[in-house]
Amino acid sequence: MLLIRPVPFSDESLESYIMRLAESNGYIKASGFWSAIRQTFDKSGIEHFNIPEKLASVNPYLAKRSSSLRIKALHHLSTLSNLEPLPLLELAIFRSANPYCTNAQAVIHNGKTLPRQFIVSSPAICPDCLQESNYIRQIWSFWPYNRCHIHAKPLINVCSCGEKISVYKDQAIGICQYCNVAYEKLKSTVSNEVDLIISTWLVGIENHELPNVSQSHKFGLVLWWLKLRTLDLSEFNSNEFVAFFSDWPNGFYAFLEQKRDRFLEYGSKPMHQARFKDVYDDLLLISAKLPSPRFNENIVLTAIFCFFNDSIISKNNEFLSLRINSIEAAILLNTSTEQVAALVDLGELKSHIRIKSGEFMNLHQYAFELGDLFFLWQAGFQTEYSNLSVLTSRW
Ligand SMILES: [Zn+2]
Ligand SMILES: [Zn+2]
Known part of the structure; x- marks a missing residue:
């Protein structure tokens, strides 16, 4: 089985490649091919639940129980012929162990990380791309990509028959399951x-x-x-x-200034009693990993640092006393909350909350002042991955 093996395109989705595999091996319906594949798994001794009922759910990040068992199953599938293993894992989308900020899950595809919520399960299509070569491009599934960058036209998600396009539920690639029209014949409008x-x-x-x-x-x-x-x-x-x-980072700086002015005008307490969160909400938490926490790979954290350093700290104003907690301190220092606790123990970082000996600080307690963090930073707090190293030229 699987004697004919098309070469995958580097930008092809896994589902698309499996559909083309079906076509090349004489299956008229992709669903028939998928049932046959599932039957071989029954005989192989690998648990059946590793292979989903629907081809559209084949990617490892969608595995309900265990994505490593799904990967094993894909590996098995790729060796079903005596030829070289099929390049299925190269096309797959995996779960990432590192979430984004505020626990947004991440997936990895071909060395790229992106938010899981950005993956569109049923991608829209570009008729012109399909006309050039009939396969589904992976990028079509990555929201907010919605214009073909090659043909400068909007992707289409509704067929001329009025039905929503579901490329991985169609029986043949690029053909509408309801009206049999080839998607390459669909007309798109001019793009925004x-x-x-x-x-x-x-x-x-x-x-x-x-x-x-x-x-x-x-x-x-x-x-x-x-x-x-x-x-x-x-x-x-x-x-x-x-x-x-x-207008980066000016638009962002204006946003931060607006937040500050709004707090000064409407805030419920004076600045010297406020928490960083009172003025800037979850700014540090949402900016911490995008997906990297390092300055040279995270322009937002860099801009936050520069903003506070240039327009607030250097004027020595009351923002120095904004309170932050251990989690926010760890983000600013690009270190762990354990390391923050160690800095307190060593007397490097002043805690404004008294901790009895033998007790641990609650991570959510607003024990530190923003100014102390900046001075510590500038005094040369370094870890192997310290953000400071990226900005040392400033001092
Ligand atoms: Zn196109
Ligand atoms: Zn149709």
């Missing part, structure tokens, strides 16, 4: 310029509007921006996103 800028940027092509950072960080920035504005995915506004990041 701003959406195209975002899609082109996400795919890894440099542009002048948006920050030139790694692809993983780009998806991290989209997630961060949504959290900063407390928006759902459905509320994402591409015009506002591009306007915000095209």
Whole structure:
């Protein structure tokens, strides 16, 4: 079985490749092929639940019980012929052990990290791409990519028959299961310029509007921006996103200043009694991992540091006394909360809460002052991954 093996495209999705495998090996229906595959698993002794009923759920990140058993099953599938193993694992999307900020789950595909909530289970398609080569591009599943960066047209998610397109439920690749039309015949409209800028940027092509950072960080920035504005995915506004990041970091600094002014005007307590959180909400928590916590891979944390350093700390004003807790201190120092506790023990960092000997500090207690953190930083607090090393040229 599986004697004919098409070569996968580097940007192809795993489901698409399996559908093409079915076609090349004489199966008219992808679902028939998938049932046959499942039967071979019954005989192989590997537990059946590793292979899902539906091809659309084949990726390891979707495994309900154990993604490592799913990976084992994919490995088995890739060796079903006596030829070289099939390149299935290279195309797969895996769970990542490292969540984003505030516990947003992450997945890994081909060395890229992105938020799990950004994966679209039933991607829209570009008819022109399908006409050039009939396979499903993985990037079509990565929200907010919604414009083909090659043909500059919107992806289409509804067939001309009016049904929603479900590419992995179709019996043959690129053919509507309801009306049998080939998707390559569908017509798309002219694209919105701003959406195209975002899609082109996400795919890894440099542009002048948006920050030139790694692809993983780009998806991290989209997630961060949504959290900063407390928006759902459905509320994402591409015009506002591009306007915000095209003036980076000035737009962000203006946002931080606005927050400060609002607190000074409407805050319920004087600044010297306030917590960092009172003024800036969860800013540090949402910015901590995008997906990296390191300054040179996280433009948001770098901007936060520069903002406080330049416009607040250097003027020696009352923001120095903003209270932060151990979790926020660990984010700023890019270290662990245990290390923060050790710095207190060593007398390097002053705790404003008295801890009896033998007791531990509660991580959520607002024991530190922002100013102390900055002075400690500047005094040369270093760990192997210290953020300071990226900014030492400033001092
Ligand atoms: Zn296209
Ligand atoms: Zn149709």
